[in-house]
Amino acid sequence: MAKKINLIDDPDINNLVRGIVGETGIPIVSHLFKIQKADEFEIAKKLKEDVNFIRSIMYKMYTNNLVNYTRRRDAEKGWYIYTWEFAPKKLFNSLIASRQKELEGLFKKVEEEKSMEQIFTCPTCSINLDFNKSLELNFTCFACGGMLQPLNNDLIINGLNQDIKCLSNNICVLKEKLNEI
Ligand SMILES: [Zn+2]
Structure with a gap:
């Protein structure tokens, strides 16, 4: 599991992912492939992207069975925070x-x-x-x-x-x- 190569560099996988999330989603998916698992606020902060954009990309990945998620409620703010995990087998x-x-x-x-x-x-x-x-x-x-x-x-x-x-x-x-x- 702890392979150093980033799957997004594989041309076949790159094409597949690009077809799902589009060009603008590639850096986000590439990042998740590297770190395997992260909550969307972490990803947004790291990539300086809007958290809703991260979530929309991850939903597209999710509907294609390429990521899984868990969610927890932020006790203070009342909203849900999603943690996304890359699902390489799928x-x-x-x-x-x-x-x-x-x-x-x-x-x-x-x-x-x-x-x-x-x-x-x-x-x-x-x-x-x-x-x-x-x-x-x-x-x-x-x-x-x-x-x-x-x-x-x-x-x-x-x-x-x-x-x-x-x-x-x-x-x-x-x-x-x-x-x-
Ligand atoms: Zn003839």
């Missing part, structure tokens, strides 16, 4: 979940590419025709009479497979990080 879990969703999308794309109806093309005229039309034409181009060639989508599939590999590795790294918490 951060990693949501990041992993979104990555896995992305991965599923890539797998689906590969399947779509593989199951795509075979297209034939004339390399000279750059005309694409579906299988039935090509069969009708006896696989000769109606424009130049040249042989139609099957259009290869291997390049697209290879590219997708590369993306799948990268993303899978990324998920592994995130899972390792999660286990280190």
Whole structure:
């Protein structure tokens, strides 16, 4: 838990947090990541920000399960003071979940590419025709009479497979990080 690296420096986490609290919220979240737990008045004082602004940022984090809070009543003033605590497991879990969703999308794309109806093309005229039309034409181009060639989508599939590999590795790294918490 007492890791010295600030999670906000991780580009994936930075993007995720930025999407939730916006650019102006980043320094506040970064601060909480460093100190793990603090009441909102401490944070406001330290960062010279309005306490309501701190609270609004923390609520956004809370609704995304990235922080927890406890609150106590200030006996003198009668209002509530919230103590916010960073919840890193949820951060990693949501990041992993979104990555896995992305991965599923890539797998689906590969399947779509593989199951795509075979297209034939004339390399000279750059005309694409579906299988039935090509069969009708006896696989000769109606424009130049040249042989139609099957259009290869291997390049697209290879590219997708590369993306799948990268993303899978990324998920592994995130899972390792999660286990280190
Ligand atoms: Zn042709």
